[in-house]
Amino acid sequence: MGTFIQSLINGLSIGSSYALVAVGFTLIFGVLRVVYLTHAAVLAVGAYVGFFVLHYTGSVFITLLAGMIASGFVGMIVEIVAIRTTRGQNHLIPMVTSISAAVLIEETLRMTVEGGQPISYPRAFTSDIIRLHIGTAAPYFTVGQILVFVMTIVLVLALTYIVQRTWLGRSIRAVADSETTASLLGIRVNQTSSLTVGLASVLAGAGGVLLALTITAIDPRFADPLQFKSIAIVLFVGMGSIPGAVVGGYLLGFVESFAVGYLESSYRDLFAYLMMIGILMIRPQGLMGRQAAKRV
Amino acid sequence: MMPASSAASMTTTGAQANPPVLAAHDISVRFGGVTALSKVSLQIGAGHRIVSIIGPNGAGKTTLFNVLTGVVRPSEGSMLLHGDDITGTRQDRIFGKGISRTFQGIRLFEQLTVEQNVTLASFSVPGRQARVEGKTVSGFWKSKDGRDRARRAMDQVELPVAIRGHKPPQLTLWNSRMVEIARAISSEPTVLLLDEPAAGLNPVEKTKLRELLIRLSHEIDFHLVVVEHDMNFVMSIAEHIWVLNFGCLLASGSPAEIQADPRVHEAYLGSPKDAKP
Amino acid sequence: MFSSSVQSFLTVQCIMMIAALGHYLPLSMRQLDVGIAGYFALGAYTSAILTRNFGVAFPLALAAGALVAGAGALLIDSLATRVRLSGFAYAIFSLAFAESLRIVLNNNDYVSGSLGFVGIASDTTLGVAAGLLAVIIVLFWLLDHSRLGQLRTAIADDEFITPQFGVPVVATKLIIFTMGGALGGLAGGLYAHYIVFLQPDDFGFAMLIALQLPIVFGGLDRFYGALLGTALLACLAEVTRDLGQFRLVFTAGATLLMLIWRPTGLLTHDTIDAISAGVKRWISLPTGVSRSRQKPETP
Numbered sequence: 001m002g003t004f005i006q007s008l009i010n011g012l013s014i015g016s017s018y019a020l021v022a023v024g025f026t027l028i029f030g031v032l033r034v035v036y037l038t039h040a041a042v043l044a045v046g047a048y049v050g051f052f053v054l055h056y057t058g059s060v061f062i063t064l065l066a067g068m069i070a071s072g073f074v075g076m077i078v079e080i081v082a083i084r085t086t087r088g089q090n091h092l093i094p095m096v097t098s099i100s101a102a103v104l105i106e107e108t109l110r111m112t113v114e115g116g117q118p119i120s121y122p123r124a125f126t127s128d129i130i131r132l133h134i135g136t137a138a139p140y141f142t143v144g145q146i147l148v149f150v151m152t153i154v155l156v157l158a159l160t161y162i163v164q165r166t167w168l169g170r171s172i173r174a175v176a177d178s179e180t181t182a183s184l185l186g187i188r189v190n191q192t193s194s195l196t197v198g199l200a201s202v203l204a205g206a207g208g209v210l211l212a213l214t215i216t217a218i219d220p221r222f223a224d225p226l227q228f229k230s231i232a233i234v235l236f237v238g239m240g241s242i243p244g245a246v247v248g249g250y251l252l253g254f255v256e257s258f259a260v261g262y263l264e265s266s267y268r269d270l271f272a273y274l275m276m277i278g279i280l281m282i283r284p285q286g287l288m289g290r291q292a293a294k295r296v
Numbered sequence: 297m298m299p300a301s302s303a304a305s306m307t308t309t310g311a312q313a314n315p316p317v318l319a320a321h322d323i324s325v326r327f328g329g330v331t332a333l334s335k336v337s338l339q340i341g342a343g344h345r346i347v348s349i350i351g352p353n354g355a356g357k358t359t360l361f362n363v364l365t366g367v368v369r370p371s372e373g374s375m376l377l378h379g380d381d382i383t384g385t386r387q388d389r390i391f392g393k394g395i396s397r398t399f400q401g402i403r404l405f406e407q408l409t410v411e412q413n414v415t416l417a418s419f420s421v422p423g424r425q426a427r428v429e430g431k432t433v434s435g436f437w438k439s440k441d442g443r444d445r446a447r448r449a450m451d452q453v454e455l456p457v458a459i460r461g462h463k464p465p466q467l468t469l470w471n472s473r474m475v476e477i478a479r480a481i482s483s484e485p486t487v488l489l490l491d492e493p494a495a496g497l498n499p500v501e502k503t504k505l506r507e508l509l510i511r512l513s514h515e516i517d518f519h520l521v522v523v524e525h526d527m528n529f530v531m532s533i534a535e536h537i538w539v540l541n542f543g544c545l546l547a548s549g550s551p552a553e554i555q556a557d558p559r560v561h562e563a564y565l566g567s568p569k570d571a572k573p
Numbered sequence: 574m575f576s577s578s579v580q581s582f583l584t585v586q587c588i589m590m591i592a593a594l595g596h597y598l599p600l601s602m603r604q605l606d607v608g609i610a611g612y613f614a615l616g617a618y619t620s621a622i623l624t625r626n627f628g629v630a631f632p633l634a635l636a637a638g639a640l641v642a643g644a645g646a647l648l649i650d651s652l653a654t655r656v657r658l659s660g661f662a663y664a665i666f667s668l669a670f671a672e673s674l675r676i677v678l679n680n681n682d683y684v685s686g687s688l689g690f691v692g693i694a695s696d697t698t699l700g701v702a703a704g705l706l707a708v709i710i711v712l713f714w715l716l717d718h719s720r721l722g723q724l725r726t727a728i729a730d731d732e733f734i735t736p737q738f739g740v741p742v743v744a745t746k747l748i749i750f751t752m753g754g755a756l757g758g759l760a761g762g763l764y765a766h767y768i769v770f771l772q773p774d775d776f777g778f779a780m781l782i783a784l785q786l787p788i789v790f791g792g793l794d795r796f797y798g799a800l801l802g803t804a805l806l807a808c809l810a811e812v813t814r815d816l817g818q819f820r821l822v823f824t825a826g827a828t829l830l831m832l833i834w835r836p837t838g839l840l841t842h843d844t845i846d847a848i849s850a851g852v853k854r855w856i857s858l859p860t861g862v863s864r865s866r867q868k869p870e871t872p
Contacts, residue, residue: 035661082829089836090603091660096789097832099782103825111818224778228672232665270676273669280666281656365737387736397737405730407794407842408723416727419720420739436741438720479738 005132006139007261008254013145013214015253016152020207021223021230022245023156024200027163030176030240031196034087035095038078039204040227041105044220046071046205047212048109051119060124060213064151067209068202074105075201079194109220118217126213144214151210155203156246162199163242172196176240225269232276236283315379316341317519318364318395318487323373325359325543332359333543335373340487345513346520348530350554351540352563357523358400360540361489365397366390377486392421392432394486398476398493404464410475411446411460418446418482427484442482449478452512469496473505481516490522494529502526506533531555539563580699582811587702588763589784590803591709595756596784597799598749599650602729605664606750608649609757609784611671612642614776616758617765618684621693624766631696635762642758643751645670650750654743671776678773690771697767705763709756713796725749783821786828792838795845802839 021039028036046067053066082097110116126144163169171192174182183189211226212218233252237244252272259271316339325333333356340347349357362368364375366387374383377393385393405413419442422431426439439445450460453474464472473493480488493509494502506529513520524530530537531551539547539554541563547554554560592613599606616638623629623637653666679687716722724745727735736742765771784803791802806827810820831839 035664081833085833086836092600092603092605092789092793093832093836095605095664096786097829100786100825100829100832103782103786103821104829107818107822107825111822221778228665228668232669235662235665267676267680270673273673273676276669277666277673280658280662280669281652367737388739388741391737391739399734403731403734405727407726407730412723416723416735416740417738436720436724436744483739 003137003139003261005137007257009139009141009145010261011254011257012149012250013141013253014257015250016148017207017211017226017249018230018233018253019246019249020152020155020203020210021226022233022249023159023242024203025230025234026239026241026245027159027172027196027200029234031172032079032083032087032193033179034083034098035091036083036098036197037095037227038075038082038098038102038105039200039230040221040223041102041109042071042075042078042201043204043208043211043223043226044109044218045074045105045208046201047208047218047222048113048119048220049205050209050212051113051121051218054122054124058122058124060126060147064206064209068205071205071208072198072202075204076194076198078105079197083197084190084193106220113220116220118219118222120217121212124213142214144210148210148214151206155206156242159199159203160242168192168195168199229272229276232272232279236276236279315376317344317378319376320360320364321374321376323360323363323370323375325356325363325368326371331543332356333363333370336360336540336543336545337373338538338545338548340519340521344519344535346509346522346533347536347538348522348524348534349538349540350524350527350530351546354542355540356543357540358491359543361397361491361523364390364487364489365395388420391417391483391485392427394424394427394483395489396480396483396485396487397489398473398480398491400491400495402464402469402472402476404472404475404479406464409461409463410455410467410471411450413464413475414446414449414479414482415442417479418442418449421483424484424486445484446478446482449482450475452481452515453478453508470501470504473497477512481512481518484516485518487519487521490520492523492525494524494526502529505529509533582807584697584699584702584767586804586807587699587706588697588760588767589807590800591702591706591763592757592760593784593788593799593803594709594713594796595753595758595760597788597793597796598753598756600785600788601793601796602725602746602749603660603732604746604750605660606646606650606653606667606753607664607781607785608646608667608671608754610776610778610780611667611674612646612754612757613761613764613780614671614674614678614773615642615645616761617771617776618678618690618761619758620762621690621765621771622684624694624696625692631694631766635759638762638765639755639759642761643755646754646757647747647751650747654747668781671781675773675777678776684771684773687772687774690765691769693765693769693771695766695769697763702763702767705759710800717796721745721748779821783824786824789838790824790828790831792840792844794837794842795840797845798838798840805839 021043024039025036028039049070050063050067054060054063057063078098078101082101083094086094086097113119126142126147128143129140130143131138131140163172171182171187172195174185174187175189175192179189182192208223211223229252230249233248234245237248252275255275256268256272260268318340319338321337322335323333323337324331324335336356349360351357359368363370366385366389369384374381376382377395382390382393405416408416419438421427422439423441423445455471455474455478459467459471464475467475477490477493490509494505497505509520509522510533512518522530522534534551537549537551537554538545539557539560546563547557547560549557592609595612596607596609619641620634620638623634624631629637649667649670653663658666678684684690717726724735724740727740728742728745732742787802787806788799789802790806791800792798806824809827810823813819813823
């Protein structure tokens with residue numbers, strides 16, 4: 001029983017990270033229609049900036065804000081430099097430029113901070129532990145894990161509001177639907193693309209800080225597996241669906257945390273990968289959302 | 297295998313005693329919510345040398361070609377070649393069965409020379425003789441007479457030897473078309489589907505094309521199906537015409553009958569033939 | 574002949590170029606089979622186990638490694654093709670396999686997991702690696718001019734119409750991709766017997782990126798691009814070696830700049846044609862390609 005609840009709690013926390021990153025991906029893939037692999041690096045930027053800000057200010061919320069701004073900024077630069085310039089080509093080229101950008105960012109982080117050694121966030125209120133007592137079991141979680149979950153819901157709701165109710169959101173949906181039509185209607189596609197990546201990167205930055213607050217240490221590449229799995233989630237549920245990305249993210253989070261809870265932890269990633277393989281074989285086009293997957 | 301024609305009895309025109317070379321029965325094609333073709337039927341008889349399919353843009357002509365060549369599987373309907381049901385045959389087998397095509401515009405392999413473009417096709421399938429004998433060749437191995445058939449095909453369209461080693465980007469439109477046709481006839485097909493072969497040609501070239509097609513239809517003993525927009529071209533070359541509109545078969549008949557048909561005029565010009573402007 | 578550090582560099586580069594050619598094959602047909610690190614690992618571990626634990630002769634072990642890797646590629650690509658995965662999904666699919674392999678190896682005691690597989694005989698020499706690379710280059714050249722090569726070029730050029738002319742697209746792709754996997758496995762076997770120490774984490778994203786970026790940099794139109802890209806970027810990184818750990822930065826930076834400036838990569842069909850026409854002119858052979866590409870010949 002205790003393991004069950006513990007897994008449930010961990011699943012919420014892990015799932016939140018997946019959801020945040022997956023939502024960013026579904027936005028980017030839907031609008032830019034390229035394979036964008038710089039997201040993990042952008043997330044890491046947010047986490048690293050947050051590290052210094054937290055040291056300096058001690059405030060978790062300022063740290064969060066700083067991470068989000070830093071990531072958003074870097075993300076938009078990446079879009080302008082690496083994606084906008086290569087979008088028209090066959091899908092391999094922007095993928096490779098996004099990988100190159102990611103490598104550049106991660107290597108820069110590696111070389112400038114602690115020689116690439118893992119760093120840990122200073123202790124903050126997020127490390128405080130809350131212990132439940134249910135029968136004989138005593139599962140526990142950290143305040144940070146609650147924060148991750150809460151912030152994820154807040155950010156996703158905010159994003160949904162932006163997408164559904166604002167001018168930017170309308171532009172995003174228009175470009176995602178049909179780029180030519182959107183531009184004919186006067187929407188500036190380039191600007192929309194940058195802002196989309198910026199928005200997704202802001203979410204990634206938040207995810208980076210939140211993750212760093214809840215795990216023991218981070219290094220420049222710590223988000224790479226996360227990115228990979230989030231892409232698979234988006235592929236599975238279909239690109240262009242925010243609710244789908246969120247549901248998929250939490251689903252994978254639960255599957256993983258239960259697998260770890262009841263199996264050995266080193267196999268956690270393996271489980272996700274095998275699931276991915278299985279899912280792609282059964283449902284190559286995805287569950288919800290448009291079939292933009294075919295185009296890529 | 298269904299018998300393609302119920303008119304098996306002897307008639308004065310001997311052609312009806314045999315099954316049509318190529319027959320399409322009630323072909324319908326639906327993509328999602330769009331109906332591209334709706335219950336289209338046509339038969340190309342042994343006596344028809346050159347026939348034509350016409351219709352406004354978007355009428356479904358290329359879709360029909362795609363069905364006949366196995367690119368698209370019809371939602372309903374069937375296709376028969378010499379009386380054998382070939383509905384749903386895979387694309388790469390259709391070529392080997394004797395149905396070839398060209399494409400709208402020019403679609404040649406730009407990184408292969410002219411000769412390589414043709415041999416790519418000719419090596420993949422057996423020639424007519426072998427086909428009739430029931431021999432098939434896997435697309436990998438080179439058919440023994442592949443190179444000869446390629447050469448013959450290029451000769452038949454009078455492709456200058458000098459350019460056979462060139463690559464498509466350097467060719468004129470006329471020669472590009474000729475390569476496309478050579479590639480398609482390198483399998484010694486029974487049916488050749490030509491998708492807008494005269495597009496972009498000047499009047500002199502169109503006359504040349506017309507003469508070439510007529511000559512080929514006699515030399516090779518095959519059946520040409522031409523999709524075209526140039527009405528003069530069509531009328532001067534086709535023995536039978538089918539008119540498609542919005543995915544349906546609007547009319548079918550000889551050139552004279554089609555020209556007189558008010559429905560055809562309405563489809564093309566938007567008004568009945570004798571209406572006052 | 575060469576100093577030992579130069580020898581070491583050259584040997585590793587020959588091995589990497591063989592792997593690069595293996596990765597090049599699917600990429601050249603616009604298929605994102607990015608499992609190359611996994612095929613490499615399969616070849617490395619298979620051949621190492623055979624020579625160390627079973628006393629198999631080196632050449633045989635290499636062949637076995639290539640075979641296993643090729644089989645792995647065949648399996649993955651068959652599955653992916655059966656369900657008709659889109660380009661990107663294909664990448665995720667193959668990567669998931671490669672990563673799964675890495676995790677399994679990490680946790681497997683038979684291969685000493687993450688502690689490292691040691692005790693491998695140091696059988697790979699510069700001569701062996703360079704010799705194999707030379708043979709493979711010749712085979713690639715022959716492939717280009719063979720029936721299979723024509724099929725490959727046609728499919729890469731315009732996949733949609735190739736089946737209309739009798740080309741069995743799926744079968745061709747599977748054969749090519751299997752060859753790619755086998756080359757990756759061969760490179761892995763050579764690697765295992767040179768570095769003589771195997772850790773599963775060496776066969777992850779870093780290796781994939783190290784292999785993929787240079788071949789896209791070099792150009793995917795012809796295999797010369799893959800060779801040139803790998804060689805050029807390796808030399809560049811090596812020249813700046815004293816500055817420390819800038820190797821990846823250089824590779825990534827160079828690739829990024831190249832693709833922004835020239836998305837097709839360094840060597841394209843046109844570049845190769847122009848070069849070969851120039852060479853033929855220089856040694857006075859008749860050229861099949863006319864010099865002035867803009868002017869069509871008179872009808």
